[in-house]
Amino acid sequence: MNTLAAPGDTWGIPGPLFLKLYLLVAVVAVVGTLLHRRRATAGPDPVTADQLGPQQVAYLNGGDQLAIWAALGGLRAAGAIDVRPDRRLIAAGPTPTGVTPLDHAIRHAARQPVAAQKLGRDSGVARALEQLRQGLEQRGLLIDADGVRALRRGRNLLLVLLALGVVRLVAGLVNARPVGWLLVALLVLGVALALLARTPRRTRTANVLLRRLRQSSHHLSPDSAPAYATYGAAGAAMGVALFGTASLYALDPGFAAQAEIQRQALNASSGSSYSGSSGTSCGGSSSSSSCSGGSSSSCGGGGSSCGGGGGCGG
Amino acid sequence: MTWPHGVGIGWRPEIAGFVAELPGLRFVEVVAESLAAGGPLPAGLAALRERGVTVVPHGVRLSLGGAEPVDPHRVAHLARVAELVDAPLVSEHVAFVRAGGLEAGHLLPLPRTREAVTAVVANVRRAQAELPVPLALEPIAALFDWPDDELDEADFLTEILDATGAGLLLDVANVYANARNRGDDPHALLDRLPLERISYVHVAGGAERDGLYHDTHTDPVPAEVLELVGALCARRPPPALLLERDGHYPPAAALRAELDALAVAAGHPVVT
Numbered sequence: 001m002n003t004l005a006a007p008g009d010t011w012g013i014p015g016p017l018f019l020k021l022y023l024l025v026a027v028v029a030v031v032g033t034l035l036h037r038r039r040a041t042a043g044p045d046p047v048t049a050d051q052l053g054p055q056q057v058a059y060l061n062g063g064d065q066l067a068i069w070a071a072l073g074g075l076r077a078a079g080a081i082d083v084r085p086d087r088r089l090i091a092a093g094p095t096p097t098g099v100t101p102l103d104h105a106i107r108h109a110a111r112q113p114v115a116a117q118k119l120g121r122d123s124g125v126a127r128a129l130e131q132l133r134q135g136l137e138q139r140g141l142l143i144d145a146d147g148v149r150a151l152r153r154g155r156n157l158l159l160v161l162l163a164l165g166v167v168r169l170v171a172g173l174v175n176a177r178p179v180g181w182l183l184v185a186l187l188v189l190g191v192a193l194a195l196l197a198r199t200p201r202r203t204r205t206a207n208v209l210l211r212r213l214r215q216s217s218h219h220l221s222p223d224s225a226p227a228y229a230t231y232g233a234a235g236a237a238m239g240v241a242l243f244g245t246a247s248l249y250a251l252d253p254g255f256a257a258q259a260e261i262q263r264q265a266l267n268a269s270s271g272s273s274y275s276g277s278s279g280t281s282c283g284g285s286s287s288s289s290s291c292s293g294g295s296s297s298s299c300g301g302g303g304s305s306c307g308g309g310g311g312c313g314g
Numbered sequence: 315m316t317w318p319h320g321v322g323i324g325w326r327p328e329i330a331g332f333v334a335e336l337p338g339l340r341f342v343e344v345v346a347e348s349l350a351a352g353g354p355l356p357a358g359l360a361a362l363r364e365r366g367v368t369v370v371p372h373g374v375r376l377s378l379g380g381a382e383p384v385d386p387h388r389v390a391h392l393a394r395v396a397e398l399v400d401a402p403l404v405s406e407h408v409a410f411v412r413a414g415g416l417e418a419g420h421l422l423p424l425p426r427t428r429e430a431v432t433a434v435v436a437n438v439r440r441a442q443a444e445l446p447v448p449l450a451l452e453p454i455a456a457l458f459d460w461p462d463d464e465l466d467e468a469d470f471l472t473e474i475l476d477a478t479g480a481g482l483l484l485d486v487a488n489v490y491a492n493a494r495n496r497g498d499d500p501h502a503l504l505d506r507l508p509l510e511r512i513s514y515v516h517v518a519g520g521a522e523r524d525g526l527y528h529d530t531h532t533d534p535v536p537a538e539v540l541e542l543v544g545a546l547c548a549r550r551p552p553p554a555l556l557l558e559r560d561g562h563y564p565p566a567a568a569l570r571a572e573l574d575a576l577a578v579a580a581g582h583p584v585v586t
Contacts, residue, residue: 218357219331227328227563235331 010171019181022165026185029161030192033154037196040147043203044140046212054234055102056136057213058241060206061266064129068119069245069261071102074237076252077228081110083259088113096233102128116259141206151199158193162186214242222250222265242266315402315447316340316368318514318554321577321585325369329559330358332566336573338585339367341514343556346371346404351394359399369399370514372406376441378451379410379424384437389444396447403513405450405483406441408434408474425460426470431477438478450481450513454488467492468506481513486546487520487558490539491529500542504549514554517543517576531560535572543579555580 009015052060058070072089075081078096080103083089091110099107102125109122119125136142143151165186172179202210220226220239228236228251239247244266248256256263322341325333333342342362349355349371355363363369373392376384396404409421424430442449453471465473475482484507493500517540519533535557543555557576563569570586577584 215357217331219327219329219334224327224330226331230329230332230563230566230569232565 008175008177010168010175010177015172015177015179015182018168019185022161022168022182023185026158026161026165026189029154029157030189033158033196036154037151040151041143041200041203043205046205046208052141052209052213053100054237054241055100055132056141057210057238059129059132059136060141060202060210061241062244063201064120066241066244067102067129067132068106068116068125069248070237070241071100071106072116072119072259072261073240073248073251074233075103075106076248076255077236078233080107083116083255084113085258086113087258087260088115089119089259090114098234100128101131104128116261136206141203141209143201143203148199148201155193155196155199158189158196162189162193165189210242213238217242220247222246226250315400316366317402318368318370318556320554320582321573321580322368322514322554322556323573324372324556324558324560325359325362326560327356327358328561329563329569330356332569334358334361336570336585338583340585341368341370341554341556343370343372343405343558344399346373346392346395347375349395349398351391351398353398355398363399369401371395371399371401371404373404374407374421375411376406377409377411378406378437378441379408379422379430379434380413380437381410381433382413384440386440386444389441392441393445396445401447403448403450403481404445405452405481405513407452407454408471409454421454423454423460426463426465426467427460428464431465431470431473434474435477438474438480442478442480448481448513449478450483451475451478452483452485452488452516454485466506468503472508475508475511482508482511483514483516484509484512484546484552485516485518485529486542487516487518487529487535487539490536490542491520491527494527501545504542504546509546509550509552512550512552514556515543515546515552516556516558518558518560519572531558532562534564534568535575540575540579543576547580551581555582 010018054070054074055067059067072081075096079093080091080096080099081089082092089110090113091107095104095107105122105124105128106119108124109119114122120129133142137144165182169179169182169186172182217238218224220231220235221243222239226235226239226247228239231239236247236251239251244264245256245261246263246265248261249263318341320338320340322339322343323333323336325342325344327348333339339362342359344359349359354360359369371392373388376388376392378384392404392406395401407421409423411418411421424434438449438451451471451474453467471482474480489500489503492498493503517535518529518531519535520527520529520531520539521533522528546552555576557573559569573586574584576582
């Protein structure tokens with residue numbers, strides 16, 4: 001009986017038994033979380049996904065803020081938005097044909113002069129963005145709030161398990177018991193947790209579609225010096241959606257700089273890192289423009305930080 | 315590698331997305347110096363090649379009309395690019411872009427002398443010896459003539475083509491520009507050019523400035539140039555015609571309309 005519970009055992013549970021139970025639970029939890037994540041982030045068959053509009057692509061690629069920039073790109077290419085000397089936007093000309101609800105909301109918000117950075121705070125624009133998001137969720141390209149919560153539950157379970165192991169480790173160390181194998185198990189669990197730390201917002205289908213679009217739309221990359229007049233408003237908007245506000249600067253540098261739109265070049269690696277856990281904005285109160293995901297390379301001119309509002313774009 | 319046929323357009327990165335969506339397109343031309351000899355091809359151009367679209371490298375920096383021998387490195391680059399795109403032929407200008415080590419940055423016209431014919435023929439032969447495919451030569455638009463010209467344009471070209479066996483890349487917009495700026499009749503020149511030597515034809519837009527017509531490649535193709543295309547095709551239809559546009563790109567609909575107008579004028583199927 002000594003082998004089951006010796007007086008020196010931490011919490012009265014012998015080390016080998018705890019380790020066995022702990023490993024069992026950990027393996028079940030990690031495998032379960034991975035399986036759940038795999039299923040929950042799959043998305044529909046990419047072949048069946050219809051053509052995506054520029055603003056949908058922008059939302060997938062960079063959330064609310066990039067969708068606004070893409071809409072601005074389309075509106076600017078159509079001559080439907082202007083910037084005043086005081087750096088605020090103002091609607092111009094008649095409503096172009098084929099406008100989306102977001103285009104309409106932005107033009108409505110810009111009936112009165114409005115700063116580009118503050119467009120997202122307009123209630124109409126926010127509603128249009130909400131519609132855009134819901135549409136993408138219904139098509140299985142974005143994971144909805146319930147799905148995100150479910151994904152986080154699995155991750156949180158692993159976090160609790162890790163915390164328990166750490167407490168046991170500390171207790172074992174205090175008791176001067178051998179903890180080598182537990183330490184190894186904790187390291188492995190820690191790695192698994194690190195890999196699962198970021199909760200994706202996009203499904204894998206969305207990632208596939210974005211990747212395909214980036215390849216097939218290379219001509220819209222600012223590197224190609226796209227002839228925006230030839231590609232039209234939709235081409236300009238798609239350029240911003242896929243390649244960031246660098247496309248706005250390529251389209252109309254005077255407009256983009258005057259409107260204090262932060263220059264941001266998206267590439268394949270930064271585009272795929274958009275996650276819902278931290279939102280899409282960075283820089284906090286000092287900057288109201290956004291960077292996609294956590295990529296440090298996605299903001300031009302600002303190094304790893306997003307910099308102030310006027311630092312990059314002004 | 316299919317010989318150029320029908321109506322094509324100059325492939326430029328700026329309009330690659332437009333060119334990619336022309337359903338009937340059978341051939342494009344690409345500025346040879348814009349391609350890396352070792353590849354890879356720009357994605358848009360590679361996609362066209364996969365579709366079986368013929369790609370013709372068009373050199374602009376060889377300086378075949380230079381008094382000094384043509385630069386072997388430049389010829390080698392053109393040769394490698396031709397292999398890279400599996401081209402049926404390449405083309406260059408009858409012009410010089412550098413002299414005495416100085417780069418003009420422009421295609422400059424040659425004096426139409428016997429001496430110039432000899433120099434061009436020697437350079438064309440040097441290039442032909444290294445090129446894996448036939449070479450077509452394009453006369454350029456000249457805003458001025460040299461005072462010591464001995465030959466007229468048709469004789470000058472015919473002598474060069476006869477001596478080298480090269481094809482003719484006839485730029486109808488150049489024919490129009492030269493005739494208009496000299497006050498000549500462009501149809502008379504068409505009558506005297508060896509039209510049976512034409513590999514393909516260039517058509518481009520231009521504009522009048524200060525009384526001179528400039529072959530800008532950034533303006534719409536004037537009706538007079540399209541009319542001259544029709545006149546050329548009535549004499550001897552060329553196998554292929556190519557629209558050159560090098561900037562100030564118009565909306566897609568306008569560019570499509572130009573390609574359609576070219577197809578109609580030449581009696582080729584529309585590519586849009």
